[in-house]
Amino acid sequence: MQKQVRMLTEMAIAGDLPEIHKWHQENRGLSLSTIEFYEKLLKPVMESVGSLWEKNKITVAEEHLATASIDYLMTQLRYQIVHPGQLKKSPSILLFCLEGEQHSLGLKMVSDVFRESKWNVKFLGSSVPTEEVIKTIDKWEPDAIGISIALSPLLPKLKDCLTQISELGKNIDILVGGRVVSLYNLKDFGISNVHLCRDLRDIESFALKGMSKSQPVLSEGDA
Ligand code: B12
Incomplete structure (x- = not known):
C-alpha cells in the first residue's frame, strides 16, 4: 500500500489527472471498501503532501494542485457510491x-x-x-x-x-x-x-x- 500512496502522491502533486484516472482503472483489483480506500490511501496521500509542504519541498501551488487532484478522484468515485433511488424515509x-x-x-x-x-x-x-x-x-x-x-x-x-x-x-x-x-x-x-x-x-x-x-x-x- 505504501507504494500506491507514494505513486498517487506524486501524480497528485503534478496534477496529472489522466495518470490518476489510469491508476484508478488499473487498481480496481485492490478491492478496498470506501472506508479503507480513504483511510489507507487518500488520507495518507494528503498527510504526505502536508509533510512535504511543511518541509518546503513542494510549493503552495503544488499543495493546492494535489488537493484538487484528490478531490477530483473522490468526485469520480462518488458516482459509484450515490444511490439514485434514495429513500425519503432514510435518516x-x-x-x-x-x-x-x-x-x-x-x-x-x-x-x-x-x-x-x-x-x-x-x-x-x-x-x-x-x-x-x-x-x-x-x-x-x-x-x-x-x-x-x-x-x-x-x-x-x-x-x-x-x-x-x-x-x-x-x-x-x-x-x-x-x-x-x-x-x-x-x-x-x-x-x-x-x-x-x-x-x-x-x-x-x-x-x-x-x-x-x-x-x-x-x-x-x-x-
Ligand atoms: C489540504 C490542506 C489544506 C487545504 C485544504 C483544502 C480542502 N478543501 O480541504 C488548504 C490549502 C485550503 C489549507 C489551508 C490552510 N492550512 Co492546511 N492542510 C492541508 C493538509 C495538507 C491536508 C489536510 C487533509 O485533507 N487531510 C486529509 C483528511 C482526510 O484528513 P482530516 O481532515 O483529518 O479528516 C479525517 C478525520 O479527521 C475525519 N474527519 C474529518 N472531519 C470529520 C467530520 C466528522 C463529522 C467525522 C465523523 C469525521 C471527520 O475523517 C477524515 C478521514 O479519517 C494538512 C496536513 C495534514 N497533516 O493534515 C494541512 C494542515 C491541516 N493545514 C494547516 C494550516 C496551518 C493551514 C493554513 C493556516 C495555512 C495558511 N497559512 O494559510 C490554512 C488555513 C485555512 C483555513 N482557514 O482553514 C496545518 C494545521 C496546523 C494546526 N496548528 O492546526 C496543517 C496540519 C499543515 C501543517 N503541518 O502545518 N490546508
Whole structure:
C-alpha cells in the first residue's frame, strides 16, 4: 500500500489527472471498501503532501494542485457510491465545516460514507456561518449533524455553535471530527454530549445502523 500512496502522491502533486484516472482503472483489483480506500490511501496521500509542504519541498501551488487532484478522484468515485433511488424515509445528516475552516476533504469522505449507507446527506462544505447552520437545521430537521474542525483556534467557535444547536431543543445526534479530535481532549474545552470521531471507522457502525451493508468501491469488474 505504501507504494500506491507514494505513486498517487506524486501524480497528485503534478496534477496529472489522466495518470490518476489510469491508476484508478488499473487498481480496481485492490478491492478496498470506501472506508479503507480513504483511510489507507487518500488520507495518507494528503498527510504526505502536508509533510512535504511543511518541509518546503513542494510549493503552495503544488499543495493546492494535489488537493484538487484528490478531490477530483473522490468526485469520480462518488458516482459509484450515490444511490439514485434514495429513500425519503432514510435518516438524514447535515455536514459542515465551522466558519473559518477550509479543510473540507475529510468531511467530504464522511459524506460519501453516509451516502453509501443510503442516508440523505446535505454537505454544506467549508466555512459555514453558525447562523446559516441554525437556519438549515430549522428548515431541514436532520436526524444527525456532522461538524469538521481541523484548526484549534476555532475550538471556541465550535463550543458556541454546539450551544446554539442545543438551544434549539431538538433531539439530534452530533458527530464532531477533524484533526483537533485526535490532538486534544475536547472535554477540556467544555465540549461534551457529542460523538467524537477520529476517523471514518468511528462512524461505520453509526452510518450502517439500520442500513444495508457498504459495498467495495474498487471491486474487480466494476463499471
Ligand atoms: C489540504 C490542506 C489544506 C487545504 C485544504 C483544502 C480542502 N478543501 O480541504 C488548504 C490549502 C485550503 C489549507 C489551508 C490552510 N492550512 Co492546511 N492542510 C492541508 C493538509 C495538507 C491536508 C489536510 C487533509 O485533507 N487531510 C486529509 C483528511 C482526510 O484528513 P482530516 O481532515 O483529518 O479528516 C479525517 C478525520 O479527521 C475525519 N474527519 C474529518 N472531519 C470529520 C467530520 C466528522 C463529522 C467525522 C465523523 C469525521 C471527520 O475523517 C477524515 C478521514 O479519517 C494538512 C496536513 C495534514 N497533516 O493534515 C494541512 C494542515 C491541516 N493545514 C494547516 C494550516 C496551518 C493551514 C493554513 C493556516 C495555512 C495558511 N497559512 O494559510 C490554512 C488555513 C485555512 C483555513 N482557514 O482553514 C496545518 C494545521 C496546523 C494546526 N496548528 O492546526 C496543517 C496540519 C499543515 C501543517 N503541518 O502545518 N490546508
